[in-house]
Amino acid sequence: MGMTAIEKILAKNSGQEVVKPGDLVVVQVGTAVLYDNNFAPSIWREILKVHDRDRIVVVFDHRVPAKDIVSATAQKIGREFVKKFDIERFHDVGAKQGISHVLVADHGYALPGSVLVCGDSHTCSAGVFNCAARGTGAPDMFYAVTKGETWFRVGETIRYDFEGKLEAPVSMKDVFLHIADTYGSHANQNVEFGGGALPGLSINARRTMTTMCAELSAEFATFEPDDVMLDYVRERNPAPFEAQYPDEDATYLDRRTIKLDEMEPLVALPDTVLENSQKVGEVAGTHIDQAFIGSCANGTLDDFAAAAAVLKGNKVASNVRLLITPGTQNIYLEALRHGYIETLIEAGAVVTNATCGACGGGHLGILAAGESCITASTRNFKGRMGDSDSKVYMGSPATVAASAIKGMIADPRDFLN
């Protein structure tokens, strides 16, 4: 009986011929990513030995530059750790600054066929690289950094095949909302993506999907390897790797085909994305106070291009604050060079430095009680972006941009053509 891609990655890294759903596996960790929250005084325990400093990446992303004394203290502790163990792959405030999952992609840190862990739930982002990437807790990270291994429960796998072609302004965010709305929770399950549409889907688009799989409660999200992905990694990291392809006779809990041509802009209503979305037309006119585009899911150059296409020549409504937060400082610079930043600022957007920012309600755009936001970011839980009596709607960057112009939830197709 064959294995799915994720089962093969877990087998390879646990030194076994075969793993199957229900197994508990202990795997070698190829890459361990520490971020600023891990160094917070209420979490941090001084590390006395590391297993292999070259397998460690350190990123400050949640609250950069430091927004208060406690985050400044966490970053100070982090810098001391980096210095103590001479960690080379370090992304401090500055030119290399960015959100960990975006940096992992842009630097090719996640090698196909390997295991990557990080103490942030959206680590599944790196599954786009055929990597067993999983968000873990802080204690897991101490374990992985000091012992070089971790454990996983092997779940069953759902296979999604993408067919056809996405037509702008419909984006992978809309495709994700469709999957979350139609199929709901994937708790204790893996998701594997493939299909004939793959060559036409950029790494950024694919990564929006894998990142959002945290919201499905999926264990692992992986893409089947293809040349687009393999070339992307090779251009960024000379290290050797062995991508893992699913066996032809792999066992899936279910196989589902997603016809990209049939997708349309969706908006998730507040509190969850699971079985909670509507077509944009059905919620058009809903009041908003803030609009946000950013995060590890939607802080890419593609996302700012999509927003700029809608906003060009338009103005943000006077009742709305449009906040744009690039995923990395490098993406910020690229967006500047492409003219997107100029378009966004002329329209009335505020562009912040690269950070997790408003997505997690940490800083740079927190909601007051009674306020509503439409966001192209990762999560819309109650209170996620501020007061527990605020509301978070979720849509694509194009839908967020259109809503910012109208001052209420709006259809991006009204602003294109």
Added chain:
Amino acid sequence: MEFTGKTWKFGDNINTDLILPGRAQLFTEAEQLRCVFEANRPGWIDEVASGDILIGGHNFGMGSSRPAARSLRNTGLAGMVAESINGLFYRNCVNWGFLALECAGISTAFEEGDEAKVSFEDFTVTNRRTGDVLRGRPVPAVLLDTMKAGGVLPLLEAEGLIAAAE
């Protein structure tokens, strides 16, 4: 290991932002404790007593990697039983040392306030009011040992890999 206590019931998809709001992420453990369930069940933190047991629905703990399991442990709860537990939250229960059991049917078998007996020997849950006995999903021995030991930090400390807590 088994324990008996009064139950508190919560629904499906209880997420980490409800257990430990984002604004509290960098707070001290004591400050974080005060924020548990403040959005969905204000005042509960003053009602829960040491040794009580939380009963959850499906996909309990969905969401973030934050130390929400540590905050639940710090409420004094003896442990929790849910229809199903989110994978990331389950890791955090193991690694922060909070006893957690998945048990199908638990949310219909209990009304809030019922007394539960939870066994981590045979992974059963007994409703002392109705006498119903449910069988949960066994916790692998290595994970159970970690849960009982208070999580992985004491283990790493004993091996000289991390410093002792201050």
